[in-house]
Amino acid sequence: MTSVLELDAVTVGYGRLTAVRDASLAIRQGEVVALIGPNGAGKTTLVSAIAGLLRPISGTIRFRGRDITGMPAYRVLELGLGLIPQGRQLFPDLSVADNLLLGGYSRRARPGRDSMLQKMLDRFPRLRERLRQRAGQLSGGEQQMLTIARTLMARPEVLILDEPSLGLAPKIVEEVAEIIQEISQDGTSVLLVEQNVPMALDLASRAYVIEAGEIVDRGSRDELLQRESITAAYLGITDDPGGAP
């Protein structure tokens, strides 16, 4: 089976600091793949490079066979690769409605934008109640829903979520997990970046482990759950995801 997203020896850095070295990974059509690793491992750096926010130093990134290495983010999205960034990067001073409408900005999102908007509001009824409110006034969970809904407006074929559970209450985390499952069932391929390893391994069929900028392990869910290094390092600390203040 061919991969929709394929990274070959990608190295990314900030100035002269190399944050991710020689990372290779692949996601097949319809799969949910997890990328797990501790704080500062380079997860955000890697997905930012995939989405076009950072330019890799070397290596290639292919999306549906097309080389997208170094392509700017707004063009990557048009091709059908969406990233939901870490930390709910909303436009806090804009209304919920404006945030959603901006999700429909791309050329890709334009046909059928209004029906998509209705679909999102049906799926996230809390957002419908708060359409006129400033996005910055929403609760953490609502903000996460809004970021997800906003990106879905462009109907991405591959969706990357960067720590969607970060800082959310367990009940909301469950809701997020459910949404990811639905997205996947609609045929979207998903790359899920998480520190919440139980959640990640629950949703994903395969996972990559990244530590200190390098992909150190990979395998199916079951393989990884057998490994003592994983259970000890990640499942032991899962009640403290991200170490929020």
Place this chain on the structure above:
Amino acid sequence: MDLTSLVQGGASGALLASLYVLVALGLTIEFSLLRIINFAHGDFYMLGAVAAYYLFAEVALPFPLVVVVAAVGGVILGFLAERTLFRRFHEDLLGAFVLSLGLAWVLEMAVVGKFGAYPKGLPPVVAGVSRFGQVAISNDRIMVIVVGSLIVAAISLYVTKSQVGRAMRAVAQNKDAAALLGINPVFVGTIGFVLGTALATLAGALVSPIFSVDPQMGVGLTIKAFVIVIIGGMGSIPGAVLAGILLGLFEGVGGIYVDNAQLAVLEFLVIILFLILRPKGIMGSAEA
């Protein structure tokens, strides 16, 4: 304190307010999108006024056409300036400032060479004065206040309701998040710069029948516009509108009681106080 002079002061305040808001809007939009401060902004305004002088007083085009030509010229000027000069300085406050300082000097001196260093006046567009009881206001001033307010309203509407305007506000708040939704921040930044420049040249043409035209007229206004942008909150459009109106009225009414220099010192004290007590300005957002 008598009412007539107060109303008279209010009327000159409204005139100043229209001018200030038009000019400050461009500055604040450019800052919000590109994180630059264009010191030559007031000189773009000056160019609009100089162009109006030639087109209206010498070529004798109808005034509305003069204003449109100035605005279109601003679009072209803004596009060229952004592409050739400012493009490399996005997010580089110091660099952009120094560059635009040089540009401001070049523009001023070039105009001195062609136009001469001394102020010139334009004939009135709508001759005569209108009387409201004891208060007399020249028709030109009324025209500027009305047209200026309409343009400000149109811009506000555009920025809040159109998809491009929404994208501008998105880029201003979070550039990366905007890019992830398919918005090209560089393109949106160019639009903002072009819009800001066109507003400045348009303002220059619009007020040229009232204030005399000279090559130095831009610098003072650049400073005023900075003040408004600070007080309104760097990058905030409603803030700039509100602060522009306040400053205009303050100067219009205050001008009855104290002289300009005292007014300026007072304004400075207000800014300092403002920055200490409310560093984000009246409408400043979380990210400025």
Place this chain on the structure above:
Amino acid sequence: MCEGVEATPPGKLTAGSLPLSALGITVAAVICVALLSFPSLGGNNYQLRVASTLFFNVALAVGFWAVYLTGLLNMTQIAFVGIGAYTTAALAIHGHWSMWAAVPASVVAALVVGVVIGYATLRLRGSYFFLVSFAFLEVTRLFFTSFFKDQFGGTNGLTGVPRPPVLPVLGASVNLASPSGYYYLTLGLMLLTVTLIWRIVSSRNGLVLRALSQSDSLAESVGISSFRYRMLIFLTSTGLAGLAGSIYAYMNLVVFPTDFGLTRAVLVVVYTVVGGVGHILGPMLGASVITVLGEWLRRFGTLEQLAYGLVLVVVMLFVQGGLVSVPGRITKGSGRLPRSVARTAWKVRLQAMSSAAWRRRREE
């Protein structure tokens, strides 16, 4: 904020990491001797006058550059030159103060205002600081234009500053009110400025803050208070500006509000940027070249200003490191910061990132 973070000195971070080699000291000494003996070696009055202007401008450019290094575009400097000049002129004319009293008083006046302005503004973000400093420049000029007209003379300025005295130096006597007297006064101002600024900027904190000038929080995470450091540099620059103003009053014997306006402030920016901000030699070189060039351009009238503007634009677009970067560019590619500073930045950054403080900050 980041309390409890040890400021472990990263590596050999002393003044020695900037190139202050034996060769450098020798060259500097030779230049100093040459400068000191220039008037007696037969420099004519015109040359001495140009040299005084040049020294004065170099002093201003170096003072401006120091504050620029901390990430602030400081437009107040010329206002403090004005405050120094007006203090001297007013005290000497109305109070009949001698030069020995008026000069220190002018420095103190600049410092007192400087402390107030510094406290009010040095915590502000770069863009706000720039705008306020800009407004302060305008307001100071307007203040001298229209307040206390009896003391400051309004737009007519203050005329009739008494001439500086004749000094007995090593048996000979130096008339300070002569071209060579002014030459020595401004030379002293320049040497004092360069020495003071160099000492602060090449201290450990100076190096680190320069390296990290983009990021206050990073600097603070390695234990440097950027506010205190900025205050130190700002006040040094301000005091020196006051001194320069005082000397200005004694050189010109008249002061006008328009002497201390935007034009002069912008020129200082031009000196610094054209020379290059990567090294203290940048502003020195820039001020020297432009002063001499300006002397020559003067005959072209308004074209002089047009030329300054064009030079500024061209340098910004094509020679971003300024004149000092040109030799390095030709020999081995470009580089805006000198290598020692870049190296320091790198070490500190690495250290900061691995430190607990950085982690904590990121998680907030």
